[in-house]
Amino acid sequence: MEIDKAIGESDDKRLRTKYNNAIFVIRRALSLYSIEEVAFSFNGGKDSTVLLHLLRAGYFLHKKELSPSNGGLSSFPVRTIYFESPSAFTEINAFTYDAAQTYGIQLDIIRQDFKSGLEALLKANPIRAIFLGVRIGDPTAVGQEQFSPSSPGWPPFMRVNPILDWSYRDVWAFLLTCKVKYCSLYDQGYTSIGSIHDTVPNALLSVNDTSSKEKFKPAYLLSDGRLERAGRVKKNASIKNDVGSDSQKHEVLLASVIAVGDEILSGTVEDQLAVSLCKKLTSVGWSVQQTSVLRNDIDSVSEEVDRQRSICDMVFIYGGVGPLHSDVTLAGVAKAFGVRLAPDEEFEEYLRHLISEHCTGDRNEMAQLPEGITELLHHEKLSVPLIKCRNVIVLAATNTEELEKEWECLTELTKLGGSTSLIELYASRRLITSLTDVEVAEPLSKLGLEFPDVYLGCYRKSRQGPIIISLKGKDNARMDSAVQALRKKFKEGVFVDMK
Numbered sequence: 162m163e164i165d166k167a168i169g170e171s172d173d174k175r176l177r178t179k180y181n182n183a184i185f186v187i188r189r190a191l192s193l194y195s196i197e198e199v200a201f202s203f204n205g206g207k208d209s210t211v212l213l214h215l216l217r218a219g220y221f222l223h224k225k226e227l228s229p230s231n232g233g234l235s236s237f238p239v240r241t242i243y244f245e246s247p248s249a250f251t252e253i254n255a256f257t258y259d260a261a262q263t264y265g266i267q268l269d270i271i272r273q274d275f276k277s278g279l280e281a282l283l284k285a286n287p288i289r290a291i292f293l294g295v296r297i298g299d300p301t302a303v304g305q306e307q308f309s310p311s312s313p314g315w316p317p318f319m320r321v322n323p324i325l326d327w328s329y330r331d332v333w334a335f336l337l338t339c340k341v342k343y344c345s346l347y348d349q350g351y352t353s354i355g356s357i358h359d360t361v362p363n364a365l366l367s368v369n370d371t372s373s374k375e376k377f378k379p380a381y382l383l384s385d386g387r388l389e390r391a392g393r394v395k396k397n398a399s400i401k402n403d404v405g406s407d408s409q410k411h412e413v414l415l416a417s418v419i420a421v422g423d424e425i426l427s428g429t430v431e432d433q434l435a436v437s438l439c440k441k442l443t444s445v446g447w448s449v450q451q452t453s454v455l456r457n458d459i460d461s462v463s464e465e466v467d468r469q470r471s472i473c474d475m476v477f478i479y480g481g482v483g484p485l486h487s488d489v490t491l492a493g494v495a496k497a498f499g500v501r502l503a504p505d506e507e508f509e510e511y512l513r514h515l516i517s518e519h520c521t522g523d524r525n526e527m528a529q530l531p532e533g534i535t536e537l538l539h540h541e542k543l544s545v546p547l548i549k550c551r552n553v554i555v556l557a558a559t560n561t562e563e564l565e566k567e568w569e570c571l572t573e574l575t576k577l578g579g580s581t582s583l584i585e586l587y588a589s590r591r592l593i594t595s596l597t598d599v600e601v602a603e604p605l606s607k608l609g610l611e612f613p614d615v616y617l618g619c620y621r622k623s624r625q626g627p628i629i630i631s632l633k634g635k636d637n638a639r640m641d642s643a644v645q646a647l648r649k650k651f652k653e654g655v656f657v658d659m660k
């Protein structure tokens with residue numbers, strides 16, 4: 162069988178492993194269900210094209226085991242369904258029909274929405290399992306396993322996802338190694354295809370050309386598979402910055418700092434990062450609501466992260482990040498968001514560069530990140546990007562020097578703006594006065610009413626020492642007005658600006 166032969170002869174070990182695992186899943190499904198009870202959901206996209214050939218190979222191997230004398234594959238025996246839509250690209254339609262003809266596929270064309278179409282299909286046929294080309298990273302993959310029952314509210318069937326753990330690069334390695342045809346749009350810069358209304362060529366493949374018509378490189382040249390959906394214009398607009406939206410609620414952004422480590426709780430190691438992080442956050446106008454130290458325990462982490470992420474604009478967590486059994490921070494963050502850890506090819510690539518000689522082949526457990534909610538924040542000064550899961554930043558720093566560097570990068574990324582803008586640089590002022598607290602109490606509370614958009618803090622360093630008033634706000638002009646208003650309430654010169 163040509164597919165099995167091509168992969169067997171390839172020296173791409175990773176691809177061979179992915180192939181063998183997918184074939185295993187297909188053969189399990191073919192053992193569990195009769196051929197009349199399975200269907201293949203095919204739409205001419207690259208992922209379903211991979212699955213088509215895997216199913217051809219899987220069925221061939223399954224049959225061969227049952228009756229070794231059996232010859233080649235003349236027609237494709239799995240019922241194949243295609244939900245044809247008027248908003249599909251003509252190239253996708255043409256490729257789907259072509260492939261059906263080439264491989265002897267009897268296509269069931271369904272012109273209803275997915276749910277109603279499947280209801281009708283299952284009523285008329287004894288189908289119990291449907292093969293899909295869903296992959297981790299697809300928005301619909303969240304929470305799915307290789308065998309996942311259909312969701313509540315959907316007709317009952319098993320979704321079988323043999324290529325769930327395949328990366329973008331695995332898909333192209335397979336299609337190119339097997340030299341099979343794929344839809345022509347992928348050679349024109351399309352990297353993931355939805356409808357004509359929401360899909361354009363991926364701008365990352367654009368070629369600078371002097372002629373008026375923009376040109377694109379083929380999809381297999383996209384180096385960062387994580388960006389395969391960058392050409393999905395409407396549906397996959399970049400995740401909204403949680404800080405941006407939440408900042409409407411508070412005048413000052415709220416942060417929480419979480420350290421994870423049994424060694425801190427036992428007193429073996431002194432945590433210096435919290436102090437340093439609090440200082441840094443305060444210096445850019447954030448208000449740290451809480452610092453906490455947790456055990457290396459998934460539930461402790463998930464409960465605390467869940468609590469803090471809903472109260473604060475941003476949660477900073479460190480410790481417990483790495484390959485050890487006690488490194489459960491990412492698993493805890495995933496649990497807090499109700500998602501699982503999933504392999505992340507891009508992150509794996511970074512780790513490979515970092516620890517290449519210690520990396521053990523096909524799977525790197527360290528490269529698992531919370532599925533569907535993780536954004537990697539790149540900076541040239543960092544060997545591994547920062548991990549952002551919605552409003553939780555996972556810092557890899559283990560000492561203040563590393564923290565310094567990560568912080569610098571984080572704030573630089575901020576200045577770049579755009580979707581990675583994390584920390585709004587807030588204005589802050591500090592005034593020192595030898596007035597007594599009784600003298601300043603009432604005017605200060607009045608000032609608070611006059612300037613609800615400016616945070617007013619008040620403290621002293623020692624019982625007898627002077628009072629320090631700290632003001633924080635978004636708008637420099639408003640801060641100046643607040644300071645002026647405060648000064649007007651007293652004799653000249655009683656407030657001195659602090660550095």
Ligand SMILES: Cc1cc2nc3c(=O)[nH]c(=O)nc-3n(C[C@H](O)[C@H](O)[C@H](O)COP(=O)(O)O)c2cc1C
Pocket residue numbers: 202244275279291293301310311312315320355
């Ligand atoms: C065969 C098949 C089975 C599906 N089963 C489910 C399901 O069990 N639960 C669900 O929420 N969506 C299910 N869907 C819908 C997909 O998850 C998803 O909404 C659809 O593929 C998204 O396509 P879109 O990007 O064009 O909106 C199914 C789709 C197909 C084709």
Ligand SMILES: Nc1ncnc2c1ncn2[C@@H]1O[C@H](COP(=O)(O)OP(=O)(O)OP(=O)(O)O)[C@@H](O)[C@H]1O
Pocket residue numbers: 202203204205206207208209210242243244245292293294295296299352353354355
């Ligand atoms: N219109 C459809 N008809 C049949 N199956 C579909 C349809 N749309 C999606 N599917 C199923 O869902 C899977 C996932 O779709 P998805 O769009 O993520 O991948 P793809 O279309 O194969 O490739 P690409 O990501 O390049 O668009 C498909 O592989 C296919 O099994």
Ligand SMILES: [Mg+2]
Pocket residue numbers: 204206353354355
């Ligand atoms: Mg598609």
